[in-house]
Structures are given as C-alpha cells and as structure tokens.
Amino acid sequence: DYQQIAMQMMECRTAEDWMEIYRRLVSWELKLSDTASPMAEMLGMQKEEANQGFAKYIAKNYLDWxxxxxxDRHLMSPDIFKRKIFPLLDEGKKVFLIVIDNFRYDQWRMLAEDIGDLFDIDEQLYMSILPTATQYARNAIFSGLMPNKIAEMFPDLWVDEDEEEGKNLNEAPLIQTQIERFRKHYTFSYHKVNDSQGADRFLEHYNECRN
Structure with missing residues (x-):
C-alpha cells in the first residue's frame, strides 16, 4: 500500500485526489498508532512528502478557487451553508450544525467509530480557506463570505487582526446575515460551548433546540 500511495501522489491532479490520499494516510496512521512498527517512520516520511505536494497544489490553484x-469549485468554507445546510432546511428538515475548533480528521475518524452505532454517517471532506485560523475560517463558514467581503459588507461585524476585541464574537449575527442574503426565513438557535459550564447551559436548552 505504501507504493500505491506513492504512485497515487504522483498522479494527483484534483482536490478529490488529494483528499483520497489524506484519507489513506490517516487510516494507516490510526492502524499504526498503538504499535512500534518501523512502518510508522516510513508513514511519517510519506505524510511529509504528501504535505509538500499538497502545498504546491494549493499554491498553484488557490487564487482560482x-x-x-x-x-464550480469544490466545497469550501463559505459554501457550507449554501450547498449543505440550506438544501436540508428547504426540505423541511431540522439541522444541528456542530463546528468543533481545531478538530483534525484523524480525531474525527476516532469519534466516528464511537458514534457509528448511533448515527448514519455520510462523510465528506471540504477545503478550508486560508488562513485556517479560527477568526478567518469560522467566520467564512457562518457568513458564507471570504474575510475581505465580510469586512467590506459588514464592517461592524469584522474585527481586524491588530484589534484586541475577540475575533469570533459575531458568529450568530453573521449567520443571520447569510440567511437574509439568500432570502431565507429560517429561525436558528446559536450556542457557543467553551467549557463545561457552557455545555451545561446548552443541555438545559437542548429540548428547545429540537423543536
């Protein structure tokens, strides 16, 4: 499989190709995580090689995306509501959107194994905008806009890098602007969980969120 992945990396041409490489590398990472196999070192070298190749691919294509x-670009941070959330709501379905900060794909795969018996999981990867830092990537998700567009269209909701104010304090208003921009009439409930107290507050309102 090592040789197959190496050959596959040489033939990568699309975002989907690189996503498949990432899936395979993470799968092997998890299989070897509890072993002392010499393959782990080889896998680390292969992952570093993949990172270098992917970085070149990003540098070549990002401005076009x-x-x-x-x-017609593949799914990116600003597209999630428009292409994934709104269609479900339009069908009359209720949606829980859970955004977990700094949550890697390998961590998700471990969690998916634990909750696989509770949910039907339909997994799809997407491409984050750059920088992937919280204040940029999360705000792009909630607003459906690139950061420069948020600052241009909603300057009162954008906080510059050099300002001391929290950079993600306007997520709920940004969601509202996106709903209005697409002329939707949804209602939503926003809960930010930073600690155990925040989790307790959310659980108190959980049944309200389901209705």
Missing part, C-alpha cells in the same frame, strides 16, 4: 467568477 477564491475568484468570484468561479462557480
């Missing part, structure tokens, strides 16, 4: 004229 974020061009306002690009309507």
């Amino acid at each position: 974020v061009s306002p004229d690009n309507r």
